[in-house]
Amino acid sequence: MRIQEVIRTINQMQADGVIERYAIGGAVGATFYLEPVATLDVDIFITFNAEAGRLLVSPQPIFDYLIARGGVMEGEHVVIAGWPVQFLPPHSPLVEEALNEAVTQDVDGIPARVFSAEHLAAIALQTGRAKDKARLLQFVESGKLSAERFQAIIKRHHLVAAWDKFETQFLTP
Amino acid sequence: MSLDLETIFAGKRAFHTNLAERPIAEKLRMLDALRERELAIRGRTAPSASFVFREDPALFRPKPQ
Numbered sequence: 001m002r003i004q005e006v007i008r009t010i011n012q013m014q015a016d017g018v019i020e021r022y023a024i025g026g027a028v029g030a031t032f033y034l035e036p037v038a039t040l041d042v043d044i045f046i047t048f049n050a051e052a053g054r055l056l057v058s059p060q061p062i063f064d065y066l067i068a069r070g071g072v073m074e075g076e077h078v079v080i081a082g083w084p085v086q087f088l089p090p091h092s093p094l095v096e097e098a099l100n101e102a103v104t105q106d107v108d109g110i111p112a113r114v115f116s117a118e119h120l121a122a123i124a125l126q127t128g129r130a131k132d133k134a135r136l137l138q139f140v141e142s143g144k145l146s147a148e149r150f151q152a153i154i155k156r157h158h159l160v161a162a163w164d165k166f167e168t169q170f171l172t173p
Numbered sequence: 174m175s176l177d178l179e180t181i182f183a184g185k186r187a188f189h190t191n192l193a194e195r196p197i198a199e200k201l202r203m204l205d206a207l208r209e210r211e212l213a214i215r216g217r218t219a220p221s222a223s224f225v226f227r228e229d230p231a232l233f234r235p236k237p238q
Contacts, residue, residue, distance in 0.1 A: 003204055028201075036204050038204075038210075040211065112197075142190075
């Protein structure tokens with residue numbers, strides 16, 4: 001069971017042209033900046049390579065590619081190296097921007113594209129579940145966020161009111 | 174060891190910061206281990222009908238006349 005193996009496989013899939021671009025999000029993405037927190041799956045955000053002549057994009061080529069290399073379908077996940085991996089298209093302009101501006105990090109010589117800390121924090125604010133609020137709080141307390149960059153993102157994506165509420169709820173003594 | 178809360182909280186903060194500052198490869202290995210442990214715990218405590226803890230409902234009876 002190794003996440004590094006998952007990253008290597010996704011890189012290869014990108015090199016083979018199955019996906020255009022990817023970035024790691026969710027708890028695994030957050031681990032690049034924060035302390036590790038137990039998670040059961042890996043969220044990979046991707047842009048699909050649309051097949052010629054087709055208007056609708058399908059994740060099927062991804063599944064076919066991975067199954068041919070030993071991956072196993074498990075519900076909406078593909079299990080790679082023991083980890084259930086979920087492939088997600090960008091579902092909002094914020095996630096689309098996060099995917100475009102993802103950063104490449106080095107994991108023992110393996111390049112990994114990951115959402116920036118500011119985008120992960122903004123996505124947590126937008127998603128707004130209890131665990132997302134906890135993650136956002138961790139980001140704030142870690143000092144890993146560029147305040148200027150984070151403020152610009154939440155302004156661009158109309159999250160200022162949500163941030164004000166969060167600030168009042170969790171950051172005001 | 175101290176029983177002073179401020180010292181305890183400062184120690185906890187330092188511990189979390191130290192974890193966050195570890196090399197990425199090491200933190201990803203921790204995620205691998207955390208998931209294995211989580212799965213082991215879930216497997217051991219999978220809900221089964223015989224294992225469910227139920228509280229007896231309160232008994233409401235009319236007061237004897």
